[in-house]
Amino acid sequence: ETGVTQTPRHLVMGMTNKKSLKCEQHLGHNAMYWYKQSAKKPLELMFVYNFKEQTENNSVPSRFSPECPNSSHLFLHLHTLQPEDSALYLCASTVGVTYEQYFGPGTRLTVT
Amino acid sequence: DAKTTQPPSMDCAEGRAANLPCNHSTISGNEYVYWYRQIHSQGPQYIIHGLKNNETNEMASLIITEDRKSSTLILPHATLRDTAVYYCIVRGFGTGNQFYFGTGTSLTVIP
Numbered sequence: 001e002t003g004v005t006q007t008p009r010h011l012v013m014g015m016t017n018k019k020s021l022k023c024e025q026h027l028g029h030n031a032m033y034w035y036k037q038s039a040k041k042p043l044e045l046m047f048v049y050n051f052k053e054q055t056e057n058n059s060v061p062s063r064f065s066p067e068c069p070n071s072s073h074l075f076l077h078l079h080t081l082q083p084e085d086s087a088l089y090l091c092a093s094t095v096g097v098t099y100e101q102y103f104g105p106g107t108r109l110t111v112t
Numbered sequence: 113d114a115k116t117t118q119p120p121s122m123d124c125a126e127g128r129a130a131n132l133p134c135n136h137s138t139i140s141g142n143e144y145v146y147w148y149r150q151i152h153s154q155g156p157q158y159i160i161h162g163l164k165n166n167e168t169n170e171m172a173s174l175i176i177t178e179d180r181k182s183s184t185l186i187l188p189h190a191t192l193r194d195t196a197v198y199y200c201i202v203r204g205f206g207t208g209n210q211f212y213f214g215t216g217t218s219l220t221v222i223p
Contacts, residue, residue: 088153
């Protein structure tokens, strides 16, 4: 049990759909992250939130829209995705941006 | 952040120690060495980190050379559940420093 949960675990969506990924951490951490992991590629950092404020956007296309309503919850809103966006999307949290990160189990996204 | 170099794959017999090397020859004085692992299609799991002293916890030991240009993660008694991709990351403290995962070492523990 890592204390970081993600829902849904699997998602199949069409290119015209709108969906959201949810991440919740029960660790009292202040910073949260979204990563993308495509098949056989390294993890790519997408967004960083520290105390609910976005501190990093790693040149992510606007069809990915993050939202962090509080330090425990992080969303990734998806719209008009492309098939190449199919990947494992991972959420992580940390007590502060200088400390080790704890990851959720990920959402396996397939765009058809 | 300094780049790291790891062998792409390694095998280890079950019950034996697994020694995973990492080169980080451009590491700077304020950068830590972190190790994570990722079991297939799961989220990465934090293992251990250190600055210059050797570190040990319930999962593994981290040996950092005196010049800090390389390190070794040691799993003392590898089990089949230790089969995973192991990532070595060097990272400085500070709000602008993030974890950048490379391709890691794919460790296979053989029965």
